Amino acid sequence: MIYLDNNATTAVAPEVLEEMLPFLKEQYANPSGMYTFAAEVGRKVGEARERVAALLGAHPDEIVFTSCGTESDNTALRAAVWSNPDRLGVVTTRVEHPAVKNLCEHLEHVGHPVSFLPVDGAGRLDLVQVRAAMTRSVAVSSVMWANNETGTVFPVAEIGALAHEAGVVFHTDAVQVVGKIPIDLAGLPIDMLSLSGHKLHAPKGIGALYVRKGSKFSSFLIGGHQERGRRGGTENVPAIVALGKACEIAADSIERERSRVRRLRDRLESALLERIPNARVNGDVENRLPNTTNIAFEFVEGEAILLMLNEEGICASSGSACTSGSLEPSHVLRAMGVPFTAAHGSVRFSFSAYNTDADVDRVIAVLPGIIARLREMSPFWAEQTCKMPA
Amino acid sequence: MWDYTDKVKDHFLNPRNVGEVENADGVGEVGSLACGDALRLTFKLDDVGRIADIKFKTFGCGSAIASSSALTEMVKGKTLAEAAKITNQDIADYLGGLPKEKMHCSVMGREALGKAIAYYRGDLEPEPEGTLVCDCFGVTDKEIERAVLENNLKTVEEVTDYTKAGGGCGRCHEQIQAILDKVGTECMVEALAPETAAQPKLTTLQKIHLIEDTLEREIRPSLQKDGGDIELIDVDGDLVLVELRGVCSTCAAAQVTLKGYVETKLRELIAPELVVEEVTA
Numbered sequence: 055m056i057y058l059d060n061n062a063t064t065a066v067a068p069e070v071l072e073e074m075l076p077f078l079k080e081q082y083a084n085p086s087g088m089y090t091f092a093a094e095v096g097r098k099v100g101e102a103r104e105r106v107a108a109l110l111g112a113h114p115d116e117i118v119f120t121s122c123g124t125e126s127d128n129t130a131l132r133a134a135v136w137s138n139p140d141r142l143g144v145v146t147t148r149v150e151h152p153a154v155k156n157l158c159e160h161l162e163h164v165g166h167p168v169s170f171l172p173v174d175g176a177g178r179l180d181l182v183q184v185r186a187a188m189t190r191s192v193a194v195s196s197v198m199w200a201n202n203e204t205g206t207v208f209p210v211a212e213i214g215a216l217a218h219e220a221g222v223v224f225h226t227d228a229v230q231v232v233g234k235i236p237i238d239l240a241g242l243p244i245d246m247l248s249l250s251g252h253k254l255h256a257p258k259g260i261g262a263l264y265v266r267k268g269s270k271f272s273s274f275l276i277g278g279h280q281e282r283g284r285r286g287g288t289e290n291v292p293a294i295v296a297l298g299k300a301c302e303i304a305a306d307s308i309e310r311e312r313s314r315v316r317r318l319r320d321r322l323e324s325a326l327l328e329r330i331p332n333a334r335v336n337g338d339v340e341n342r343l344p345n346t347t348n349i350a351f352e353f354v355e356g357e358a359i360l361l362m363l364n365e366e367g368i369c370a371s372s373g374s375a376c377t378s379g380s381l382e383p384s385h386v387l388r389a390m391g392v393p394f395t396a397a398h399g400s401v402r403f404s405f406s407a408y409n410t411d412a413d414v415d416r417v418i419a420v421l422p423g424i425i426a427r428l429r430e431m432s433p434f435w436a437e438q439t440c441k442m443p444a
Numbered sequence: 445m446w447d448y449t450d451k452v453k454d455h456f457l458n459p460r461n462v463g464e465v466e467n468a469d470g471v472g473e474v475g476s477l478a479c480g481d482a483l484r485l486t487f488k489l490d491d492v493g494r495i496a497d498i499k500f501k502t503f504g505c506g507s508a509i510a511s512s513s514a515l516t517e518m519v520k521g522k523t524l525a526e527a528a529k530i531t532n533q534d535i536a537d538y539l540g541g542l543p544k545e546k547m548h549c550s551v552m553g554r555e556a557l558g559k560a561i562a563y564y565r566g567d568l569e570p571e572p573e574g575t576l577v578c579d580c581f582g583v584t585d586k587e588i589e590r591a592v593l594e595n596n597l598k599t600v601e602e603v604t605d606y607t608k609a610g611g612g613c614g615r616c617h618e619q620i621q622a623i624l625d626k627v628g629t630e631c632m633v634e635a636l637a638p639e640t641a642a643q644p645k646l647t648t649l650q651k652i653h654l655i656e657d658t659l660e661r662e663i664r665p666s667l668q669k670d671g672g673d674i675e676l677i678d679v680d681g682d683l684v685l686v687e688l689r690g691v692c693s694t695c696a697a698a699q700v701t702l703k704g705y706v707e708t709k710l711r712e713l714i715a716p717e718l719v720v721e722e723v724t725a
C-alpha cells in the first residue's frame with residue numbers, strides 16, 4: 055500500500071508505540087495518586103509536557119492536554135469568548151477546518167457577530183481586510199496556520215500582530231503545521247495554538263492546546279484539578295506519553311525530513327503536471343506546507359479517481375463532493391473560487407517521513423492512465439478537446 | 445469509504461458500452477459540470493424497433509459510472525416502450541443496491557434515457573420541465589415530484605439523496621417540503637380516502653407512542669443541531685408536557701420554539717387538538 059493521505063492521519067511511529075505501551079500495561083496508576091507508583095507516571099506526563107513545549111518553543115506550564123485537535127479549538131474559542139464578555143465579535147476565515155468553521159457558525163447562531171474572511175484564488179488572505187476586521191468589539195480571532203486541504207500557510211505572525219493592535223485574542227489552529235515546519239512561539243503574537251497527535255505519528259484521540267502565560271482562560275471541560283484546573287478528566291496517560299515522544303522525534307528530525315518530504319512532493323507534482331494536460335495546483339505554491347499538493351484534474355470527478363487509485367493500492371483524498379457525502383465540493387476550494395470544472399476533480403496527496411521515492415514513482419506510473427481513462431468516459435472531455443486547437 | 449456492492453465496483457472498473465453511437469437515433473443528456481455529474485446517452489434502433497446499440501459517456505463518481513453502465517446493459521434489445529418502463533430503482537436493484545446518498549446517480553440514468561427516447565420521438569422538450577426549485581443543482585418541481593412518487597420519499601433529506609435538490613445552499617428546503625406535503629396528501633386522498641374517514645380515534649397509549657416517536661425522530665435532532673434538547677414529561681389528554689434542555693432552556697425564544705415549532709409539528713403529524721406546555725423545573 056502507498057499511503058499519501060497524511061493530512062488525514064498518520065501512522066503511529068514504532069518508537070512512539072514502544073514508549074506508550076508500558077502505560078497501557080503495568081504503569082497504569084492515576085498520576086494523582088499519593089504513592090511512588092503514581093509519581094512515576096506523573097513524572098512521565100511531566101516529561102511529555104516538556105517535550106511538547108520544546109517543539110513549540112513554549113513553557114511546559116503553557117501546555118494543556120486535550121482529547122483531540124477539535125477539543126483544543128473548541129476550548130480556545132470558547133475560553134476567549136467566555137473570558138471577554140465585554141466583546142462579542144469573532145473573526146475567522148472561510149477556509150478553516152470544520153472544527154473551527156462549524157464552531158464559529160454555532161457562535162454566530164447564538165448571537166456572536168462573526169466575520170468569515172474571504173481568500174483569493176490561491177487561498178491567501180488580504181491583510182488589509184484582516185486589519186479592518188480586527189476592531190475593539192472583537193473578542194477573539196482564529197486563523198489556521200496552514201490549511202489541511204491545500205497546505206497553504208498563512209502569515210500568522212502578521213495576523214496575530216494585527217489582532218493584538220486591537221486588543222483581540224489570537225488563536226491559531228496549527229494541527230497541520232506542528233511536526234511539519236519548525237515553530238518558535240517565544241517571539242510570536244499568538245495567544246493560543248491547537249495541535250493534534252495523530253497528525254504527527256502519535257495515536258488518535260490526543261491533542262494539546264498552548265495557552266500563553268497570562269492569557270485569560272476558562273475551562274471547557276469543567277471537572278477535577280487535572281491540567282492545573284484547566285481541563286478536567288483523568289489524564290490519558292499512554293496517549294500523552296505518545297504525543298511527547300512524537301514531539302521529541304519531530305524536534306530532532308524536522309529540518310531533515312522537511313526537505314526530503316518537500317523533494318518527494320515536488321517531484322510528484324511536477325511529473326503529474328507535465329504528463330497530464332488540463333491539471334493545475336490549488337493553493338499558494340509560494341507559501342505551502344512541504345508535504346501537501348492539491349491538484350485539480352479538469353473534466354473528471356474526484357471520487358472516481360480515488361476509487362481507481364485504490365485499485366492500485368494508493369490512498370489519497372479529494373475535495374470532490376461525492377467523497378464527502380455532501381453534494382458540493384469542499385468549502386475551501388469554493389472559497390478560493392476554483393471553477394467547478396476543476397473543483398470536482400481535485401485530489402490531495404499528503405506525505406510523511408515514511409514515504410519513499412518508490413511511492414512517487416508508482417503514482418507517476420499509474421495516475422496519467424487513470425485520468426485518461428476517466429476523460430475518455432467524460433462527455434465534457436471530447437467537447438473540450440474539439441475546442442482546443444490541434 | 446462508500447459501501448459499494450461488487451456489482452457496482454465491477455461496472456465502475458469495467459464499464460460496458462462507453463462511448464458514442466454514430467448516427468444515433470436517440471440522444472439524451474442530463475447534469476452538468478457544476479453539478480458534479482453528467483451523462484450523455486446515445487442509442488440506435490434495429491429494423492424492428494429494438495435498441496440495437498446504446499453507449500454512454502459519464503462525468504461523475506463511481507456509482508454514476510456504474511449506473512450508466514448498468515442502464516445500457518439493461519435496455520439493450522428492448523423496445524422503447526419496454527425501456528421507458530425502467531425506473532431508477534430498477535437500476536439500483538440491478539447493481540445490488542446503491543448507498544442512499546448515491547441514489548441520485550440512478551435517477552440521472554433514468555432521466556437521460558427518458559430524454560433520449562423523447563428525442564427519438566421528435567419530442568425535443570420532453571414533458572413540461574416544471575419550475576426550478578433548487579437553483580444550486582437545477583432541479584425542477586416536476587423532477588422532485590416524480591422522484592417522490594416513484595421512490596416513496598418522505599423527507600427533504602431523502603429528496604436530496606435522490607435528486608440532489610436541496611443539497612447546496614439549502615434555501616429551497618421549504619419548497620421541497622411543500623412538494624412532499626402536496627404529493628403526500630394527494631397520495632393519501634387516493635390511497636387512504638376510504639380508510640381515513642373510518643379511522644378510529646387514537647388510544648392514549650397510541651398517542652403517547654406517536655408523540656415519543658415524533659419527538660425522537662423529527663424534533664429532537666433539529667433542536668440538538670442548535671445545542672438544545674427536549675424531553676417528554678407527561679401526556680394528559682391532549683396536553684403534552686415537555687421540558688426544554690440545553691441552550692433551549694435559557695433561550696429567549698423558547699416559547700416560540702415550543703408553540704411555533706414543537707406544537708405545530710405534533711399537531712400536523714399526530715392530532716390537531718394537541719397542546720404543548722413547558723413544565724419548569
Ligand SMILES: Cc1ncc(COP(=O)(O)O)c(C=O)c1O
Pocket residue numbers: 061062121122123124125151153198200201202227229230250251252259260261
Ligand atoms: C486543520 C485541522 N484542524 C483540526 C483538525 C481536527 O483534529 P482532530 O481530528 O484531532 O480532532 C484537523 C484534522 O482533521 C485539521 O486538519
